[in-house]
Amino acid sequence: MKPPAVLYLMLVFLARGWCVFIMSLTQHSDRAGLVRLIYPQKEEFLLALGAGLGAVLFYFLIIAERKRKPSWLRGVFKYGLTWLWVLVILDGIILTQRLYHAQFLFNWSFGVDALLIFWCTIYLMKSKRLRHYFDDWQVEKT
Numbered sequence: 001m002k003p004p005a006v007l008y009l010m011l012v013f014l015a016r017g018w019c020v021f022i023m024s025l026t027q028h029s030d031r032a033g034l035v036r037l038i039y040p041q042k043e044e045f046l047l048a049l050g051a052g053l054g055a056v057l058f059y060f061l062i063i064a065e066r067k068r069k070p071s072w073l074r075g076v077f078k079y080g081l082t083w084l085w086v087l088v089i090l091d092g093i094i095l096t097q098r099l100y101h102a103q104f105l106f107n108w109s110f111g112v113d114a115l116l117i118f119w120c121t122i123y124l125m126k127s128k129r130l131r132h133y134f135d136d137w138q139v140e141k142t
Contacts (some may be wrong), residue, residue, distance in 0.1 A: 001136040003062050004129050011062075013116050014055035014087050017048025038109075041101075047094050054087045080134050081124070088120045 012019060017039070024034040039045035058080070064073050095113050102110070123130070 001133055003065075003133055004127070006123060006127070007062070007130060007133070008059075010084070010120050010123065011055045011059050013120065014091060015052035015059070017045060017052040018056055020045075021049065044098060047097075051087070051090050051094055054083065054090070058083060058087070077134070081130070084124055088117060088124065091120075092117050 020035060020038050024031050027034060035045055039048060061073060061077060061080070065077060091113075095110065095117060099110055
C-alpha cells in the first residue's frame, strides 16, 4: 500500500526547519539571509532542526518501507503512529515556547503554525487511510 500523500505533506511541515536549511544552501550570496527571514532567532531555528529531525528520519523509514527492506524495520514501524503523535506534540510545545518569548503577540507565522498543528492532530485522529497504511506494514509480505 502506498503512503498517503497527506502524510508526506505533514512530514514536510514537521521538517520545515530542514527545508529552510536546504533552501538556504542554494543561495550563494547570503546563505543565512533566508534562515533569518523565516527564523529571526537562532534558537528557534535550532529547535526547528531538532524537532524536524524526527520527521526526516520518519521519511527515510517510509522510503525503506516502500522497498520492504530491511525486515527489522517492521518492529520500528509499528510505533509509527505514536512517533507522529510525539512529533506533532513536540511541535506544539515549541510553538507555545515561541509564543511565550513573543509575549503572546499575534504573528501570522504563529497562526499558520497553530492551524497546521491543529490540522495534523485532526488528521492523525480521523484518517482511516493512515491507519490502514500502518496496519498494512504489520502484515508479513512474501
